[in-house]
Amino acid sequence: MQMDKDKQSALLGLTLQELTDLAEGASQPAYRGKQLFHALYSERITALEQISTLPLEFRSTLDQQDFEVGLPTVEKKFVSTDGTVRYLLSFADGQSVEAVWMPEGDDGESGDGSEAGEHLDAPRKDASRKYARATICLSSQVGCAVDCQFCLTALLGIKRNLSSGEIVGQVCAILNDQKVSPPHDRVNLVFMGMGEPFLNYPNFIKAVGLFVDGVGIPESRMTVSTAGIVPRIYDLSAEPVRPKLAISLNASNDALRTQLMPINKKWNLEKLLLAAREFQLRPREKLTFEYVLLDEVNDSPVNAREVLELLRGLRAKINLIALNPGPGIAFHTPAQQRVLEFQRILVEGGIPAFIRRPRGRDIFAACGQLKRTAELANVS
Numbered sequence: 001m002q003m004d005k006d007k008q009s010a011l012l013g014l015t016l017q018e019l020t021d022l023a024e025g026a027s028q029p030a031y032r033g034k035q036l037f038h039a040l041y042s043e044r045i046t047a048l049e050q051i052s053t054l055p056l057e058f059r060s061t062l063d064q065q066d067f068e069v070g071l072p073t074v075e076k077k078f079v080s081t082d083g084t085v086r087y088l089l090s091f092a093d094g095q096s097v098e099a100v101w102m103p104e105g106d107d108g109e110s111g112d113g114s115e116a117g118e119h120l121d122a123p124r125k126d127a128s129r130k131y132a133r134a135t136i137c138l139s140s141q142v143g144c145a146v147d148c149q150f151c152l153t154a155l156l157g158i159k160r161n162l163s164s165g166e167i168v169g170q171v172c173a174i175l176n177d178q179k180v181s182p183p184h185d186r187v188n189l190v191f192m193g194m195g196e197p198f199l200n201y202p203n204f205i206k207a208v209g210l211f212v213d214g215v216g217i218p219e220s221r222m223t224v225s226t227a228g229i230v231p232r233i234y235d236l237s238a239e240p241v242r243p244k245l246a247i248s249l250n251a252s253n254d255a256l257r258t259q260l261m262p263i264n265k266k267w268n269l270e271k272l273l274l275a276a277r278e279f280q281l282r283p284r285e286k287l288t289f290e291y292v293l294l295d296e297v298n299d300s301p302v303n304a305r306e307v308l309e310l311l312r313g314l315r316a317k318i319n320l321i322a323l324n325p326g327p328g329i330a331f332h333t334p335a336q337q338r339v340l341e342f343q344r345i346l347v348e349g350g351i352p353a354f355i356r357r358p359r360g361r362d363i364f365a366a367c368g369q370l371k372r373t374a375e376l377a378n379v380s
């Protein structure tokens with residue numbers, strides 16, 4: 001394996017096969033790779049010396065080859081009154097992303113895994129529960145190139161892609177901080193933080209495999225959200241192991257969508273919805289569409305009826321998100337009455353529509369609020 005002597009190489013992000021190759025390359029038996037894999041993803045060790053099962057000789061070889069675990073550093077934590085925690089996580093090169101921990105259950109959040117990433121108004125109590133339930137919203141890029149007009153992350157522009165190890169590392173760092181361990185604890189993952197996962201597809205899909213095989217989070221507990229990178233929707237459909245798909249719709253016609261999401265110029269609604277229709281759903285699986293409601297922009301009854309027409313015949317549900325306000329965003333949050341009316345039209349038209357309750361608005365952790373907040377708002 002090629003080493004860059006100027007900087008440390010992360011073990012996080014390597015597959016079982018890659019770790020086995022690494023062990024064999026150091027004249028170790030193949031099972032040492034398995035021990036490393038277990039220590040990195042299941043035990044989520046923070047330093048090589050914690051792997052007591054590995055012989056000292058192999059650990060010092062790894063050390064000499066400048067390998068490190070590669071977990072991100074928790075730079076800051078913002079804790080919301082609703083239990084949500086926004087993490088600022090930094091990597092070896094000084095770049096940082098945000099990820100959000102959303103505990104579920106006793107405060108009325110959905111937590112049965114079938115609705116990963118959704119925060120629905122359906123109180124649920126389970127006093128006998130002996131495990132934690134939570135959703136982690138994670139990032140796939142530093143910044144984002146997609147430029148959705150209602151999103152704070154877009155104001156950053158794109159800095160770089162995250163490696164698969166950096167994607168997995170966000171989850172490992174948060175699980176360690178929260179002292180939670182899948183599969184015993186039920187953790188959902190949503191790729192809905194900073195960045196467009198489908199513009200970092202190879203690293204995203206490699207991370208998905210590591211979550212399933214290593215961390216112990218099944219694919220059914222993961223959801224990836226795309227702004228509509230159509231070729232990658234087809235790619236995801238063909239993956240043997242994949243998260244559920246959510247499409248960020250946000251408009252009911254091309255003119256409006258192009259105004260709100262310039263990516264629509266490249267892949268318009270016709271192309272996007274064709275890809276959605278051709279997506280190979282598993283039994284009982286549904287596509288999710290997300291729709292950020294912007295006051296007097298895309299939230300009228302006419303818009304709702306147009307959405308109904310767009311989604312007609314699809315096995316789908318729609319999540320409605322009243323805009324989470326942020327500095328530098330020109331749009332406003334619609335009144336609750338408009339949101340309810342929009343939902344009513346969709347439901348009566350036959351599309352399951354859920355209003356997502358914002359999590360952690362007081363700490364700028366809600367949808368579309370990540371990263372830029374530390375610079376723009378007075379929350380640190």
Ligand code: SF4
Nearest residue numbers: 144146148151154195
């Ligand atoms: S909504 Fe998602 S895809 Fe759009 S700019 Fe924000 S982070 Fe990027």
